[in-house]
Amino acid sequence: MSSKTIVVITGANTGIGYEAVKAFLSSSTPYHVFVGARNTEKLDNAIQSFGDTGIHKLVPLQIDLLSDESIAAAFKQVSSEVDYIDVLINNAGAATSAPPSRESFLQDYNVNVAGTFAVTDTFLPLLIKSSAPRLLFLTSGLSSFEEVTKPKPRFPTPPAGWPKPPAPNWICYISSKAALNMMMVEFSKSLKNDNVKVWCISPGFLATDLGGNRERLKAMGAGDPALGGTxxxxxxEGARDEDVGKVIRRDIVQPW
Incomplete structure (x- = not known):
């Protein structure tokens, strides 16, 4: 059995995923991290930027959530190097910038729901072999039904008639993340007897590439992605074990 906590994380060459790897490297707990990303050049650059990893080990893992072949190849690589994994972090995501349409909905759902399911389904045989397995899904604060139904003065109800003014492009993203929350609940229920602790992580409004221009997001009040990483x-490392099976924020449980 490895003395290190073995982690697989997707979308880790930038943003919150990158900051999570940095956080692991700062820990006194030794980590063996398979750093997943779609683009191999960006992945290699990210790993090089971490510098000396000390007691930890980083392994590049090419994985594209839109390709079952890529996911299978990533699983083959990991399973050839380790007998189990302790943590699977589904961090990779997509947010279309196009107006809502069949195509833009399918784009976000394909990555955030179908692709994430495929990764989880593929890696679960390794995860359930761990003595303390953990499964994390990165979601959004905008996926809360309770909160999005509250009146928002900045977004007045449009007048009667059709067509309406163009819907915001984030409708594709937030609805896919709401679907992800439901998928997390089902995984949490089905993996109960395998002792897998499961959460959706809602990191808050952070300045990442997923949300567009980082500087513009900062001007709007977005926080440092490092907050999501820590x-x-x-x-x-066990700080929210009492909230298993829920969508959690840094300070509270997110309303459904």
């Missing part, structure tokens, strides 16, 4: 580390 949040993930805290969950992996």
């Amino acid at each position: 949040f993930i580390q805290d969950v992996v």
Whole structure:
């Protein structure tokens, strides 16, 4: 059995995923991290930027959530190097910038729901072999039904008639993340007897590439992505074990 906590994380060459890897490297707990990303050049650059990893080990893992062949190849690589994994972090995501349409909905759902399911389904045989397995899904604060139904003065109800003014493009993203929350609940229920602790992580409004221009997001009040990285580390190291099966924020449980 490895003395290190073995982690697989997707979408880790930038943003919150990158910051999560940085957080693991700062821990006194030794980590063996398979750093997943779609683009191999960006992945290699990200790993090089971490510098000396000390007691930890980083392994590049090419994985594209839109390709079953890529997911299968990533599983083959990981299973050839380790007998189990302790943590699977489904961090990779997509947010279309196009107006809502069949195509833009399918784009976000394909990555955030179908692709994430495929990764989880593929890696679960390794995860359930761990003595303390953890499964994390990165969601959004905008996926809360309770909160999005509250009146918002900045977004007045449009006048009667059709067509309406163009719907915001984030409708594709937030609805896919709401679907992801439901998928998390089902995984949490089905994996109960395998002792897998499961969460959706809602990191908050952070300045990442997923949300567009980072500087513009900062001007709007977005926080440092490092906050999301340390949040993930805290969950992996047991800080929110009382909230298993829920959507959690750094300070509270997110309303459904």
